[in-house]
Amino acid sequence: MKVTSVLLATPILNIFSRFNLPSFPSFPSLPSIPQPTLSPPSPSDLDSCADLLIDIFFFTDPPPPQTPPPLWSPSANLSIKSLKRRTSKELEERIDSPNDYMFCSKDPSSGDVVGFVELRVRNFGIKDALDDGPVLLDRSGVYEYFPNSPPPERLSFMLTPVITNLIVAPEYRGTGLGSKLVKSCIVKAKSLKFDTIALQVEKSNLKSISWYEGLGFEKLYEDKSSRRVEVGVWGERSVRTTKVTMSKSIKW
Secondary structure: HHHHHHHHOOOOHHHHHOOOOOOOOOOOOOOOOOOOOOEOOHHHHHHHHHHHHHHHHHHHHHHOOOOOOOOOHHHHHHHHHHHHHHHHHHHHHHOOOOEEEEEEEEEEEEOOOEEEEEEEEEOOOOOOOOOOOOOOOOOOOOOOOOOOOHHHHHHOEEEEEEEEEEEOOOOHHHOOOHHHHHHHHHHHHHHHHEEEEEEEEEEEHHHHHHHHHHOEEEEEEEEEEEEEEEOOOEEEEEEEEEEEEEEOOOOO
């Protein structure tokens, strides 16, 4: 008798019942985890976007309420409120600009803004993507060029989409949300018929530089004359910093 042929011809579930073997246990399906939404912000979202930007970008000391009240000066509190008002107003002015595009991500449960980015079409030779006008590059030693940089005389004439104000809430870091925000900017830049996209990051922020390199961005030059705003127990101040300009080819 060819037992083998009978077993092979018998459906696997019948084998379990014929020999009184226990069947495979069934497990309940795991609930799907809601993903953050991603879309252009509405005017009512801008205050929340400004809060996220200020809380993460502008602090050297932990912001309230993490910082004990005795260490947090009235001057710092006034600076925080002033920065948030100014940032919110600037976002309001740019939301309808034909050369500025914004994307924000919200937690699907709470509706809180957990990610934000801007794409600003500017001349490529600017010192800071937030400046309104171009700053011509020179050979004074303020800028340090990398081997793959275009000639300095060309940089100030290249109209380029610039990624700026990319921010992700701490609880959403490592989830891929930052990459999605960058991809949204790239898709938009492609729709505008650009073949290159750029950004700036502080030289000391090695983790971000490495992350951008992982997304295909390359270093072009360093700007040693940049400045940024810091807020701490002493209030608000402008400090010198060095920024690295990076770019990525997005040709179709």
